Amino acid sequence: MADKVLMKGNEAIAEAAIRAGCLHYFGYPITPQTEVAAYMAKRMPKIGGTFLQAESEISAINMVYGVSSAGKRVMTSSSSPGVSLKQEGISYLAGSDLPALIVNVQRGGPGLGGIQPSQSDYFQATKGGGHGDYHLIVLTPASVQEMADLTQLAFDLADKYRMPAMLLADGTMGQMMEPVELPEPGTVKQVEKPWAVTGTKMEREHNIVNSLYLVPEELEKTNIERYERYKIIEENEARWEEYMMDDAEYCVVAFGIAARVSKNAVVAARKEGIKVGMIRPITIWPFPKKPIAKAADQVKAFISVELSMGQMIEDIRLAADCKKPVDLCNRVGGMIPSPEQVLESIKKAAGGNK
Numbered sequence: 105m106a107d108k109v110l111m112k113g114n115e116a117i118a119e120a121a122i123r124a125g126c127l128h129y130f131g132y133p134i135t136p137q138t139e140v141a142a143y144m145a146k147r148m149p150k151i152g153g154t155f156l157q158a159e160s161e162i163s164a165i166n167m168v169y170g171v172s173s174a175g176k177r178v179m180t181s182s183s184s185p186g187v188s189l190k191q192e193g194i195s196y197l198a199g200s201d202l203p204a205l206i207v208n209v210q211r212g213g214p215g216l217g218g219i220q221p222s223q224s225d226y227f228q229a230t231k232g233g234g235h236g237d238y239h240l241i242v243l244t245p246a247s248v249q250e251m252a253d254l255t256q257l258a259f260d261l262a263d264k265y266r267m268p269a270m271l272l273a274d275g276t277m278g279q280m281m282e283p284v285e286l287p288e289p290g291t292v293k294q295v296e297k298p299w300a301v302t303g304t305k306m307e308r309e310h311n312i313v314n315s316l317y318l319v320p321e322e323l324e325k326t327n328i329e330r331y332e333r334y335k336i337i338e339e340n341e342a343r344w345e346e347y348m349m350d351d352a353e354y355c356v357v358a359f360g361i362a363a364r365v366s367k368n369a370v371v372a373a374r375k376e377g378i379k380v381g382m383i384r385p386i387t388i389w390p391f392p393k394k395p396i397a398k399a400a401d402q403v404k405a406f407i408s409v410e411l412s413m414g415q416m417i418e419d420i421r422l423a424a425d426c427k428k429p430v431d432l433c434n435r436v437g438g439m440i441p442s443p444e445q446v447l448e449s450i451k452k453a454a455g456g457n458k
Contacts, residue, residue, distance in 0.1 A: 220438020
């Protein structure tokens with residue numbers, strides 16, 4: 105049976121990563137994700153793993169590159185400004201088709217901002233962040249249980265498609281405590297990686313891990329092939345949760361802590377006779393375009409609930425083909441919308457779209 109324990113979200117990420125077969129962690133402390141590194145520092149030496157607090161975020165991400173090249177499961181974690189420093193290395197991982205897990209427990213910004221929760225790294229996570237044409241698989245947990253479950257899923261998807269994955273949580277998810285069920289250690293199967301640079305033993309040809317293509321035609325061909333893989337991911341790996349959408353006339357779209365707040369507001373609005381439902385993206389890349397497109401033919405308006413200035417609105421509008429208006433309900437700077445604020449936004453949308 106799986107263990108059930110009371111854990112912080114950050115601790116759940118770390119323990120789930122270990123049970124998923126990750127024995128290599130490289131990072132640098134920054135609030136509000138420092139518990140991930142602290143947990144790894146305590147556990148890794150006891151299980152024969154590697155923990156290294158690098159001299160900088162830039163060093164950490166390049167250590168991830170090296171271990172991933174050798175075919176091992178590896179991760180790094182940080183918060184918003186630290187992830188910004190990792191972007192060049194993340195681009196190198198994507199350009200070399202290397203799987204790895206990058207955890208971003210978001211804080212407010214831009215710049216140093218504040219240490220309270222935010223969702224304002226949405227653009228950075230879903231639109232590249234580093235240089236060149238590439239994507240990350242981006243998973244957004246809305247509970248401590250999902251912090252654990254999506255960590256394992258992120259490793260699996262990264263290995264399956266040979267690309268980096270990101271767990272994009274907000275500071276609330278990292279700091280809150282809830283009961284978590286974890287898989288038994290050693291029960292997670294890992295895929296073979298025949299491309300890894302592990303030494304040939306004179307039994308195979310050399311493997312090369314590289315992101316440099318000096319011949320333009322070769323780089324073009326590689327980028328096109330990579331985007332063909334991305335199309336498969338968009339078709340098969342988009343994940344979402346629908347709540348009270350069967351007869352909904354209005355649709356709230358929210359992820360992370362914003363989705364938990366919004367669910368309460370949806371229930372309250374229903375009690376007042378407003379037919380509203382919610383779509384919660386679990387992946388924001390690939391974005392759940394299909395349920396949003398379906399909802400656009402059903403509802404009168406969307407309400408995007410975010411801890412940002414409205415970054416997800418663009419993806420909602422694109423997925424809905426701009427058929428219906430998209431209103432914004434938000435707080436920024438480390439503030440979280442209350443259920444009452446979301447309810448008022450639902451009422452406003454219903455009042456203006458009768």
